[in-house]
Amino acid sequence: MVKKRVVITFPHQLVEKPITYHLVKDYNLIVNIMKARVMPNEEGLLVVELTGKKEDLEKGLKYLHEIGANTQSLTSDIKWDKKKCIHCTACVGICPTKAFSVNREKMTVTFDKSKCIACGLCVDICPYHAIEIIL
Numbered sequence: 001m002v003k004k005r006v007v008i009t010f011p012h013q014l015v016e017k018p019i020t021y022h023l024v025k026d027y028n029l030i031v032n033i034m035k036a037r038v039m040p041n042e043e044g045l046l047v048v049e050l051t052g053k054k055e056d057l058e059k060g061l062k063y064l065h066e067i068g069a070n071t072q073s074l075t076s077d078i079k080w081d082k083k084k085c086i087h088c089t090a091c092v093g094i095c096p097t098k099a100f101s102v103n104r105e106k107m108t109v110t111f112d113k114s115k116c117i118a119c120g121l122c123v124d125i126c127p128y129h130a131i132e133i134i135l
Contacts, residue, residue, distance in 0.1 A: 002054050005034070005074035007119045008046040008064060015044050019069065026124040027060035028052055035097075035117055041042065045096055047074060047117045078118050080111040084130035089130060093132040 010019070015038055023029045035047040050057055064071050080100075086110045091100040100122060102108070122131045126135035 002057055003049055003051045003053055004027070004057060005049045006061070007072045007074055007096070007117055008044075008048060008069050009072075010044045010046075010064075010067075011046055012041050012043055013014045015040060015042070016068070018134060019064070019067070020048075021044075022063065023050065023060050027063065028056045029060050037097075043126035055098070072121075074118055076114075078116050078122065078130050079134050081132070084128050085109060086128055086130075088127065090125045090127060094121045094125045096121070 006102055008019075008100070015100050020031045020033070023031050030051040031128060032049040032051070037045040037047075039048060050060060052060070065125060078099075087102075087107065090104055091107060092102055096119060097115045099112050099117075101110050103110055118133075120133055123133055
């Protein structure tokens, strides 16, 4: 048995589809939903830990891709270095959970770790290397 944590984003057309049901029933995967944002007429977001045989996991991920969902491996943790950050806001627009936000009065970036799903998108976009992955 292998485990893999992934962030699944999918277009609003798939919100009404039983995605997790198919992962369980058709691909024999155990789906542990760690975080979810699924609203009608909006892009859906699931952070899940998938457990199963390696070949079933690969088939399940292929199924997600085929139906139009995007998957990204979940990293362990994100560290934001306030001293390196110049508050350019590059991370704000890329963050799918709004863990990074802007205080408009002070024009400073803030980070709410409790909202972070550690997808790692902010790490690549930060031009000042103020954000890093902690394994």
